[in-house]
Amino acid sequence: MDIEAKLATLPAWRREGEEIRRTIDAPDFPTAIRIVDEIAVQAEELNHHPDIDIRWRTLHLVLTTHDQGGLTDLDFTLAARIDDIAAKHGA
Numbered sequence: 464m465d466i467e468a469k470l471a472t473l474p475a476w477r478r479e480g481e482e483i484r485r486t487i488d489a490p491d492f493p494t495a496i497r498i499v500d501e502i503a504v505q506a507e508e509l510n511h512h513p514d515i516d517i518r519w520r521t522l523h524l525v526l527t528t529h530d531q532g533g534l535t536d537l538d539f540t541l542a543a544r545i546d547d548i549a550a551k552h553g554a
């Protein structure tokens with residue numbers, strides 16, 4: 464997998480070693496929680512789960528594939544779905 468090529472399609476995400484990260488600024492706290500809830504649905508569907516830090520209406524998300532010890536296609540698939548969810552909620 465060409466990690467840099469995948470990252471180029473996901474400008475909201477930045478790579479830090481074997482992880483990719485993005486921040487989502489939701490309009491308000493209830494929306495932030497709705498975004499997390501929708502991410503949870505996708506995470507379960509993919510059996511791939513982000514680390515999520517909730518700070519009022521700001522979400523910090525980290526993706527990596529622990530059981531492969533690095534980034535895989537699953538991280539980029541989930542990242543794209545997270546971007547769709549954020550955009551849908553105006554974040």
Ligand SMILES: C[C@H](O)[C@H](O)[C@H]1CNC2=NC(N)=NC(=O)C2=N1
Nearest residue numbers: 510511512513527528529530531
């Ligand atoms: C057993 C189960 O498939 C694994 O624990 C899955 C679950 N969700 C996961 N999520 C992430 N982000 N990385 C993993 O390696 C991972 N492993």
